[in-house]
Structure formats: structure tokens, C-alpha cells
Amino acid sequence: MVQRSEPAGIEPTEDSPLLAKPRNANGHGEAYVSIAEISPEGSVNGNGVNGSLTKIRSEDEESRGSGEVEESAGTANVARIISVLLIATQTLYGKLSDIYGRKTMVITAYLIFVVGCAIVAMGQTMWQVILGRVISGAGSSGMAGLVSILITDLLPIRDVAQWRAYVNLVATFGRSIGGPLGGWLVDVIGWRWSFYGQVPPIILAIVLVIIYLPSPPADSEVSDAPNGSAASQKSKLQRIDFQGSILFALAVLALLLPIELGGVKFPWSHPFIISLFAVSAVLVFVFIAVEKRQAEPILPLEIFHRRDAVFSFAILGCQTAAQLGLMFSVPLYFQITQRASNTVSGAHLVPAVVGNALGGVISGVLIKRSGRYKALIITAVSLSSFSYLLLMLRWHGNTNFWESLYIFPSGFGTGIAQSAVFISLQAVISDPSHLAPAISFMYLSSTLSLTVGLPLSNSVMQTVLRRTLRARLLDLGMEVGEISKIIENTVSDVDFVDSVTAKVRDAIVGSYVDGLWWSHGVSFAFSATAFAMALIIRQKPLDGAR
Template identity: 35%
Template structure:
């Protein structure tokens, strides 16, 4: 394990740094590409493929082996990062982010599956905490480093700089990780065991939902595209469930794994906590830059305390589980802590107090990180040994699904409030429409406005941020209530 952890740690570090490297620079990226109102797709395109492929890696690693899947993930992630750095418009950037998500899903899920293979359950919380520390170092460095690069050499180097690290990680895994290979079968037999239909229906369902939310906030909720997409989403989600339960010969999210009563509560808490935390994390830097006038570097630095909280909660949660062999009340209290965090977050936005935002994200990070550790232990404790890889991969399915939906719902709410506020404050003629379009595409446009107009725009962004926190509150309440249904099981595996 002393060799294993550093070898896979490169990938964990990269995936963590990638998620937050651009968080502090979304506003800068959107402004440069003249698509500030579409920056949520930079995150959702990544989480979309992350959502769809993480559970597939559970099955793929059973078929092709853990090590080949991990190496494949490194290679795809490197190509995706290269594409992000070379992108010339928002569409190219989102496509490259989606490709990086395919690799990122494997770098995360396969490492967790490998750890579950190698570590006794009662010690898994500790090792999960160690891995979370590596991830936390990445996220701690990611936000301020991304902001610094954006303010100095340009945001593109946030992505291009990851490519050499991917190569180092690939070589480390190739030479250090030595695990048994699955039984040899011909390639056609292995390919037939992959649930392509399930993956395609899941992608279609998530795309329909996110497209509908984005169209609603930008084109209007009565627009044909919005109505059609939002009506299709539940239908295609139902089709995905039907495929996994009835038709797929080798489902990556089988019904007995997803809908088991002892597992489903953990999945839902994972979903809710991820949706709330990532939704907040995505829009706090936008508030700092649009309302408080902070630079990308400062916006990233404000997130460092939250990343420290991730380390504290990850290690602390694993240590408590190891000492008490209990995870139920830690999960409940952690979700409650996240619910408390919404108070300083909203109050500080109203009074335009940056320190309150820092405190709120710190508390939110404490609750979220503890939940990630405790629910994973709870899932493994309640699962059959033969289903362990599928259960771990499915936990990442719910986590990344929560992340993508959380960001999209928050973005839709924020953009809707922003449009309404700007329309109310600038009601007259073509100039008002020009201001609305300009500030929703680039923050740099604010500097071209008169002092009165700029003040009105900042006030609109302030209220829009509060609107973006609305879905966060709903997810936190849902996660807190559902956490009481988690089942405590002895940690004997």
C-alpha cells in the first residue's frame, strides 16, 4: 500500500485539481469566449460523461481488469486536457471537457474499487481519508493556481499543464500497480458484456434535462426547446431504469444494486450532498468577481479554507469510523452541518461580505467531505461481496449525477433571476437589451458601463446568487431527511 497510494495518487490529484482549477476562472473563460451565460456547460459537460462512465468502469474493470482500465482513463484524460487548452470557442471547450470526464471517471472509480479490493472494511475509512487528503491537496492548490494562471499566462495553461502530469501518472501505474488479471476471454465476448444501451439512455436523459434547464434560463421557459427537452427527460430516465432492470444482460446499474433498501438511502444522500456542494462551489467565485470585484487569483484563494475543511472531514470521518465502527450518526450530523452552512452563505451575499462566504463554504465542505467517506463505508457494509465493484461505481454515478444536476439547476435559477433583475432595472429600449446581453456574456462589459449602470448590474448579480442558492437549500433538506433512513451494519468485512 505504501507503493500503491503514491502511484494512484497522481491520478487522484489530477482529477481533483482539474475540477477546481477552472472554478475560479469560469468567469474569465466565459468572458474571453463571450459565453458567460453558458459557463455552466463547462462543468456539466465534464460531469455528464463522468456520470455516465463512472458506473461503466465498475463493469469494465471486472471484464478487462483494474489496471488496463486505469491506464485507459489516464490516456483519455490527457487528450481531453490538451483539447481544453487548445479550444477556440465554448463548444470546443465543452466537447474537450466531456472527453476529460470519460478519463476522470475512471481515475476516480477504479482507484476506489482497487482500494476496496485490497483494504479491510473497518480500515477503509482511513484509507479513503488518505485518498481524500490527496484529492484535497489538489483542490486546495487548484482554485488559487487556476486563478493565478488566468491572471498571468492565461487560463489555457490550467489545462495544458496537466498533460505532463498525466504521462507521469500513466508510467507510475504501469510499473507499480500489480493486481490479478480477469480470466482470458475473446474480445467479442468481453464487448458483449458492456451495457452500451444503458449508457446511451443515461447520457440522453441527462443531456435532455440539462439542455432544458439551460434553454429555460436563456431562451425562456415556454420556448419549444425548453418544453420538449424537459418533457423528454423523465421519459428517457424511465427508459434507462427499464433497460437496467429488464433488458440489459449485463447492466452497469442493476436494479438489485440501485434499488436495494439498504443501499438506496446512501445513494440519495450522496446525490443530494454533491448537488448542494458543487452548486455552491461553482458560483461563489462568480459572486466574488461580479459583485465584489475580486480577481480570479483572489477568488481562488478564498476557496482554500473550504479545501482545508475537506482534509479535516475526510480524515476525521475515517478515524471516527475506525474507532467506533459506526457511520450512521456521522452521516446525519454531517448533512445537518451542510444545512447550517446555508445561513452564512445567504446572509453574506445579502450584505456583500466575503468572509461570510468563506465561512459558509468551509462548513459546507466539512459536511460534504464527511458524507462522501461515511456513505461509501455504509454502501460497502450493506452490499454483497460479489456486487462490491458495482456498488462503488454506482455511488460515483449518483455523486456525479448530483454534481451535474446541482450545477445546472443552480445555473438555471441564477440566470433566470439575473435576466429578471436586469430587465426590471433597465426597462427602456435597445440600450437596455444591449446591457443585458453584454453582462450575461462577459464580466469585462461591466467596466464599460457608467457607475450607476455598473452598480445596478452588481446588485442584479447579488440577487441572482441568492437565487442560485435556492436549489442548494432544497438538496440539503432532502439529504438531511433521507440520511435518517440509512441502515447501520457491523463492519466485519
């Protein structure tokens, strides 16, 4: 989408970008002069000055606006950090739906999401926008999980995979058009309508849920008080495991904060990062100790006594992390090797998206007909592993059209896994009261994998990129200071490759390819781990199961 900078003194409007965009990728309000040529000795000649990479001011200090860029970038980082706390809400929705009823919680999740979108759309400051995203995130975290829980309530287990595949198909279509549609709205009528536009469909969904969704009575074992009375509501409130919810949220936050900040704000070896990981581990142990004493824990620990349930969580988590690594690396690969535009490079993900949708539908049909899911899980992770292996073996900078389709098996395998692993989990959960929390935790494990997969793939890629590029530039005879500047520009702006000479360009492209090779390796490692667990998982008969 097109970003436009606002002239000094003019109030931002709905056409303004949410965050002020740095004038270069380093965020310092400066423009690097293009590197025009390299001397035989390997020195960089910038603006005719031998042996130095010079910089010029794009504007004077007064016109920059005191600290606008740095403040916006920092606020964006804070927004991401605050938002990760919402992920714990996914397990809470499962238990709340047992207490208050599925229909009530679905409507509640939709309403929270609508309120959040409206606050974002009307926000006049960045903190108002952050507040809106926090609220909408709290709503959206329950929407997908509750739909899957409802499907398990309403359908025989053999039909569940097929119907979840249809839901996944719709969700995949929505994710596919969401970005382009949002970009079009930003360009045509302003970014606020990307959020205003979500309100009417969700309100319509609320109306349809109220009209058509059956209302089975919520569990009311602990109270004989009339439903809706103050005593009844108090008894339901007392059943909520607030202590466990808070501990679990803090443990997740302590885990995700260092993942978000490590390698960006702090080195991975920094005491602050190490301390956060340690705090997360301690909080997990405290959470377990507390949950053992709870009558109705937010996350029943008995779920984790079942080996196949744990494997189901881990398999889907590994597949999700591997797939996200692919989604990160593929557009970047074509941007750097073929200098493709954002649109074209993003379009190279279409085979994986199509494969994901087809895999889910086909696996749902096969499970309904055969009642078997283990073979499908093994097939899914095998296809994905094979896809990542192909990328490692064949994507070395000159990728033709047919080779660009190597990502199809990974998407196809992930689509199969999403349906088959869900059935695997449902087949081993014998206690009906544990099913909703287990499904919610499965969504949480997938979300956590999303949070872990991207930083890990990016960190590995950048580490290899920096190391190999430094070696290549040293071979060209360049000086250490020049090399450092080129590396920093390379990792911060993919378009920097257009402003260097052929020799440096080849070094940058080759180093990116090396880094992305290792990124594919991370995806392969995740998928191979899932394959090992899929071999151990047991096939349960589905006939007569919940």
C-alpha cells in the first residue's frame, strides 16, 4: 500500500499511516547515497568519495519533528508486547463456555471484537489504537476456538474434521483477501475503514447466532438457584479459576516477551532475556501447583497425562511454526533473487494457501469415510518435510515457475494436519468437561508457535546473512567500517541491493540465499520433529466416540 508522510503542522487524518515511516530503514531520518561503483581495491565510492559510504541529510533537524520516528517505532513495539498477553484468554474462553454456555460466550467474543474495532477506528492517539487492538484481540482469541468447540458439541466425531475443514476454508479465504482489501481501503478511503468495515459483518453474525444457534443449558451442578438470579451468577463467578488464569497469563507473557525482544532490543545472552525465561519457567511450576488444588482448573492437568494429547498439541505447534517460517522466507526469497515487487513476491505464497485449503477438505472427507487419522497425520508431516527439503536442495537463486510450486506440499500437509490432529485430540479426551479446555489449549499452542516460529526463522536467517556477507565482502578487499555499514543497510532494507555495484550485489544476494537456506532448515527441523511424534501417536477407533 502507499504510505504518505504528513507535512509538518498538518493534523493526521484517516489517510495518514498509523505509524510515521522512517525515511530509511534505519529510522534515523537520513538517506544513504547510492553506492555507484567499487574501485579495484574494493573500496566503496559513495558520491565520488573513495573508501567511504557517505550520508546526506534528507532534511534539517528542525523539520524532522522532535523524535516522531523513534517514538512511533517504540510505540509499535509496545503494542506488540502488550498484545501477546491476550493469548492466554484462549484457554479462559473454553472454561467460561462450560460455565456460561457456548452461545453466550460466542456472542460475548463477537461483541468484544466489535468494541475493539470501533475504538481503533475512532482512535486519535496511538495509545487509543493500542487499547482498541487489545480489546479486539481479546475477542478474536475466543472466536475461532469457540466455533470449533461448538462443532464438536453438535456433530459426530467423524463429521467434525470435514466441517472444521469448511471453516478453515472460509478462514483461509478471509486471510487471503484481508491484506489486499485492507490495503485498498487504506489507499481509497483511509485506514479507519479497515476497522469500521469489520463492524457490520460481525453484528450480522451476532444476530444470526442469536436466531439460529441452539442454547443448550450451561453446567449448573454447583448451584440450585434459578438461572439468571444473583445467587446463580455469583456461584458461576466463583467457579472461574481467576488465580490460575492470572498465573497462566503471566507465564505466557514472561515467555513471549524475551522472544519478542531478544535479538532486537537486547542480545539473546542479555541477563534481562535470560531472567525472563527463568521467570516463565518458575511461573509454570507455580501454575501447576495451584491448578492441582483447584476444583475446576482453567486447564485440567489430566489432559497432559494422555501422551497422545500432548503429541497432538506438539505436532500442530511444530507444523504451524514450520509453515510460518515458510510464509516469512518465500516472499523475501523472490524479492531478493528476482527483485519482485511486494505483490508479486506475496503471490508466490498462493500454492501453499491453496494446498492448505485442499488438504483440510480432503482430510475431512477421508476421516469421515475411513474413521482413521494417524495415517493422515504421518502423510501430512511427510509432505511438509519433503517440501522444505526441496527448498533447501533447489532454491539457490535461480528458481523457475515449476520450482516455485515446491511450497504446495507444505501447505497441503499443514491443511491435512489441522483437521487430522484435531480429531486425534478429540479421540483421546474421554472426559467431556476436559474437551473445551483441551481445544482451547490447542489453539493456544498454535498461536504460541506462530509467535516463536517467525522470530526464530528471522533470527537464524539474519545471523547467517551477516556472517556470510561479512566473509564475502572481506574477500572483495573491503574495509571493516565499510562492511559494517553495508551489512546494516542490507539487513534493514531489502531494496538496498539496487544501489550497489554488481560485485556487492552478488555478495548480498548470495548471502541472503544462504540465510534463507537455513531458514528453510528451521522449518524442516520443526516438521521432522512432528514426523517423529506422528509415528508414535496411536490410532483410536472413532465409532462410538464423542
